[in-house]
Amino acid sequence: QVQLVQSGAEVKKPGSSVKVSCKASGGTFSSYAISWVRQAPGQGLEWMGGIIPIFGTANYAQKFQGRVTITADESTSTAYMELSSLRSEDTAVYYCARGRSFHCTGGVCYGTPFDYWGQGTLVTVSS
Amino acid sequence: DIQMTQSPSSLSASVGDRVTITCQASQDISNYLNWYQQKPGKAPKLLIYDASNLETGVPSRFSGSGSGTDFTFTISSLQPEDIATYYCQQYDNLPETFGQGTKVEIK
Numbered sequence: 001q002v003q004l005v006q007s008g009a010e011v012k013k014p015g016s017s018v019k020v021s022c023k024a025s026g027g028t029f030s031s032y033a034i035s036w037v038r039q040a041p042g043q044g045l046e047w048m049g050g051i052i053p054i055f056g057t058a059n060y061a062q063k064f065q066g067r068v069t070i071t072a073d074e075s076t077s078t079a080y081m082e083l084s085s086l087r088s089e090d091t092a093v094y095y096c097a098r099g100r101s102f103h104c105t106g107g108v109c110y111g112t113p114f115d116y117w118g119q120g121t122l123v124t125v126s127s
Numbered sequence: 128d129i130q131m132t133q134s135p136s137s138l139s140a141s142v143g144d145r146v147t148i149t150c151q152a153s154q155d156i157s158n159y160l161n162w163y164q165q166k167p168g169k170a171p172k173l174l175i176y177d178a179s180n181l182e183t184g185v186p187s188r189f190s191g192s193g194s195g196t197d198f199t200f201t202i203s204s205l206q207p208e209d210i211a212t213y214y215c216q217q218y219d220n221l222p223e224t225f226g227q228g229t230k231v232e233i234k
Contacts, residue, residue: 045163045228047224061221097171
């Protein structure tokens with residue numbers, strides 16, 4: 001049974017950074033993609049970016065380019081999402097999700113659909 | 128970015144009713160569309176992938192159809208446990224984008 005277990009809630013000051021982890025078990029970590037999706041309070045879902053560990057490269061939504069870094073450690077089956085220059089609008093629940101298959105277009109591959117999700121990590125940005 | 132427009136944003140229906148949600152893409156996305164269910168305080172759950180394929184273990188009262196720009200998600204007979212918010216998601220191009228969600232309630 002595949003499980004994605006995320007790190008715990010964080011409270012951060014504006015301008016600081018946060019790093020959230022997502023440890024996978026029950027599957028072959030390198031064979032799938034991991035995406036990060038966030039949800040602000042009372043709002044919808046927003047894809048931030050993703051990584052395919054076997055390829056090693058990450059893709060990011062332009063909105064977060066330069067502020068977000070997604071990495072994966074195959075030795076521990078753990079993916080990470082680091083978001084910098086935090087502001088109050090970044091207060092949200094951050095989810096990791098496994099992309100079961102790869103979709104490739106224009107030379108870029110990414111994971112879909114998201115068949116397993118982490119439990120979510122609440123990041124609160126407040127002074 | 129491809130914009131996904133869901134309608135309605137919320138609906139109220141009786142147990143046993145047929146419920147339909149539509150999702151319109153701002154450009155042709157072929158069948159590159161998934162549907163998710165999210166209950167309060169929980170992570171989303173995959174229901175339908177590639178527009179019309181039922182995820183393993185998902186009840187057959189859920190279905191999806193469509194291609195190009197117009198898609199439909201249907202619950203054939205609404206059950207109390209179906210109370211949730213439903214999202215469509217396109218993956219034709221990055222960034223993968225979601226509709227704004229449809230909140231389904233029991234009348």
